[in-house]
Amino acid sequence: GNSVTQMEGPVTLSEEAFLTINCTYTATGYPSLFWYVQYPGEGLQLLLKATKADDKGSNKGFEATYRKETTSFHLEKGSVQVSDSAVYFCALHSGGSNYKLTFGKGTLLTVNP
Amino acid sequence: DTAVSQTPKYLVTQMGNDKSIKCEQNLGHDTMYWYKQDSKKFLKIMFSYNNKELIINETVPNRFSPKSPDKAHLNLHINSLELGDSAVYFCASSQDGTRNEETQYFGPGTRLLVL
Numbered sequence: 001g002n003s004v005t006q007m008e009g010p011v012t013l014s015e016e017a018f019l020t021i022n023c024t025y026t027a028t029g030y031p032s033l034f035w036y037v038q039y040p041g042e043g044l045q046l047l048l049k050a051t052k053a054d055d056k057g058s059n060k061g062f063e064a065t066y067r068k069e070t071t072s073f074h075l076e077k078g079s080v081q082v083s084d085s086a087v088y089f090c091a092l093h094s095g096g097s098n099y100k101l102t103f104g105k106g107t108l109l110t111v112n113p
Numbered sequence: 114d115t116a117v118s119q120t121p122k123y124l125v126t127q128m129g130n131d132k133s134i135k136c137e138q139n140l141g142h143d144t145m146y147w148y149k150q151d152s153k154k155f156l157k158i159m160f161s162y163n164n165k166e167l168i169i170n171e172t173v174p175n176r177f178s179p180k181s182p183d184k185a186h187l188n189l190h191i192n193s194l195e196l197g198d199s200a201v202y203f204c205a206s207s208q209d210g211t212r213n214e215e216t217q218y219f220g221p222g223t224r225l226l227v228l
Contacts, residue, residue, distance in 0.1 A: 032213040038154075043117075043203055043219035051214040087154050095213030100146070100161060100169055106154040 002027045006090045006104035013080055013111050021075040021107045023064075023090035031092040033057075033066050033073040034101070038087040047075075047088070080111045116140050117220040119204050125226045126194060134189045134223045136204030144168070144210030145187035146217065147179060148203040156203075162187050163210050199227045 007022040025033065032051040036044040048057030053068035062077045073090060090104040117138045126132055138145060146169075147159040161169035165181040176192045191198060204220040 030213075032215075034216075036219075043221045044156075044205075044217075045219065046216045049214070049216065089156065093213040093215065095211060100158050101217055103156045106156070108154065 002031070002092060002094055002102040004090050004092055004102055004104035006088075006107055008105075008107070009087075010108040010110060013109070015082055015111055015113055016079045017111075019075070019077040019080045019084075019109065021088055021090075021109070023073045023075065023104060025071050025073065025090075025092050027071075027092050027094050027102075029094050031094040033064070034091040034093070035062070035064055035073070035075050036089040036091060036103075038089065038106070040086070044089065080109070082111045082113055085109055085111045115221075117204055117206055117218050119202075119220040119223050121223060122221065123224050123226075125228065127228055128194055128196060130194050131190070131192045132194060132225070133191070134202055134204075134225075136187045136189070136220060138185055138204075138206040138218070140206055140208075140218060141185075142206040142208050142218075143184055144207050145181065145184070146205040146207075147187065147189050148205060148219075150201040150203060150222070152200070160187075160189075161210065168210065194227045196227050199225055201225070 003026045034049045035047040037047045038044045048059040050057040050066035056065045087106045091101045144163045160179045162181045178190045201222045205217045207215045207217045
């Protein structure tokens with residue numbers, strides 16, 4: 001079956017630090033990969049996605065590249081801000097009759113001024 | 114307009130009670146979902162409906178009964194509430210459900226506390 005493994009949190013950084021949150025996956029077929037973000041007290045929202053190998057998704061200064069050879073989709077940002085403090089979820093969807101996203105366990109990021 | 118809305122936002126109730134959570138989406142999507150998020154932020158899908166038809170039921174106790182009166186609404190009724198039901202429940206929707214590139218749109222969540 002499908003599975004997503006992402007690095008355990010919490011992650012605490014100072015403002016302007018470099019961020020990496022690792023994500024690896026196991027899936028049948030050719031899944032699409034996603035990063036969702038959950039700000040405190042809110043629902044999840046899509047941060048970025050990639051639908052095929054070597055695609056790079058990017059949004060709000062965050063990037064992630066779909067690496068089929070290493071089955072990875074690591075999230076990076078060059079300079080984090082306090083407003084980036086949130087829980088980040090890596091997810092995949094393999095399409096077809098699956099009908100569901102498979103989520104990782106989430107990584108809590110706290111950015112201090 | 115809010116794309117996916119849920120009511121109520123907070124729900125505090127006693128063990129053994131029955132409660133409902135409502136969800137509506139105005140995106141014209143065909144597929145809706147219910148997720149449960151536990152205290153460690155782990156997200157688990159509970160149900161998925163496509164055009165009012167149940168597609169996924171992820172071994173959820175039968176005290177939980179989803180109902181979809183039309184494709185824009187997916188409500189969740191919970192009977193005989195237990196302490197372990199305390200969690201945040203998220204509704205979500207997507208255009209089709211089968212296409213792997215689809216984005217799911219989440220509601221703001223309902224924070225359920227069972228005392």
